[in-house]
Amino acid sequence: MKFINTLMTPTEFTQIQTFLTVAETLNFSRAADRLGVTPSAVSQTIRAFEAHMGQQMFQRTTRSVVLTEAGAALRARMQPAVREIAAALAQTRSKGGPQGTVRILSFRSGAERFLLPLLPELRRDLPDVDLDITLEDALDDPVAGGYDFAIHIGEVVAQDMIAVALGGELRQVAVASPAYLTGHEVPDHPRDLVDHECILWRWPGQRHPFPWEFSENGRWFKINPSGGLVVNDKKVALRAALDGLGVAFLIEDTVRDLIASGSLVALLEPWVAPFPGFHLIYPQQRHMPAATRAVIDKIRAGARRDAG
Structure with a gap:
């Protein structure tokens, strides 16, 4: 039987590394900074990679770089393998403690409650673990974004x-x-909100404001209120409500003290019902890197302390 060499050549490895870096940054200059090369070198490597693959991986304009369908599919297939390689290298290098970079995606309010208060503890107890934290309220796919795990509200967690x-x-x-x-x-x-000035919130990246959801007799229904102020940051909506600019729709935990002090008044409480709270989410995988597992365990322990 003829031996088939399945190892990548140095050129192929460089092309794949460059491709994944550009796919993550969607910017040739930033990719070049990360790789320690010039933007022209990145451009030449990507062109050679596309020629080798027989597919265009990126759509480029003077203002933007986006993945093509083929590029996005290739990146999705490669990411798990790259994480496995990084985990194997980190585990081999480890001198007894977790080591490596952990990339975290979190809703801002989730990070403020479960992640940011733990940063001193994480840095103290896991000195060889680098944390790369992105706070983003958009509904990004953490796996496609190359994140190790995310902190999202339960009702937007993907089934897989x-x-x-x-x-x-x-x-x-x-x-x-x-x-x-x-x-x-x-x-x-809730239908009376049509007569009020409402402070609306929009998911980042979405065109239309998020509807307000209420419950009546165990069934959810949506209201699309109107107002002259639309924001994509809940803190801005809270500030506007405190300034008397209208009615805002906010997570109760973030305004409980302001309601207790009389700074804000809770409205329509008979129509308010609970929904799944914050969850720590990550893809199913056979071997989770030790660094990722250590950070996850710390966050879960902190959440239990917070609840207790």
Whole structure:
């Protein structure tokens, strides 16, 4: 039987490394900085890789770089293998403790509660683990983005991911300041919001504001309120509500103290119901890198302390 050499050549390895770096950054200059080469070298390597593959991997314009369908498919296939190689190298290099880089994607509010307070502990107890944290409220696919795990609200977790609850259920509540309510009638039903100035929130990357969801007799229904202020950051919506600019729809945990102090008034509470809270999510994999497992265990332990 003829021996088939399945090892990559140095040129192929360089092309794959360059391809994955550009696919992650979607910017030739940033990819060049990471790789320690010039942008022209990155461009030449990508052109050679595309010629070798017989497929165009990127659509390039003067303003943007995006993956083609073939490029996106190749990246998705390669990412698990690259993570396995990185895990094997880190484990081999390890001198007893977890080692390597852990890339984390998190909703901002989830990070503020479960991740950011733990940073001193993580850096102290895992000194050889580098943390690469991205705070983003957009519904990005953590696997496609090359992240090791994510902290997302349970109701947006993909079915093929492992999801571990970090806290209890959440509620969203409509709130307004006493100053705003002085000049407006308190709504008795969510449909009464049509007569109010509402502060709307939009998922990053989406064109339309997110609908407000309420529950009646165990069934959820949506309201699409109107208003002259649309934001993509919940803290901005909260600030606007405190300034008396209208009614905002916010996670109850973030406004509980302001409601207790009288700075905000909770509205429409009979129609507010709980929904799945924050979850730590990651892909199913045979061998999770020791560094990733160590960070996950720390976050879960911190969440248990927080709940207790």
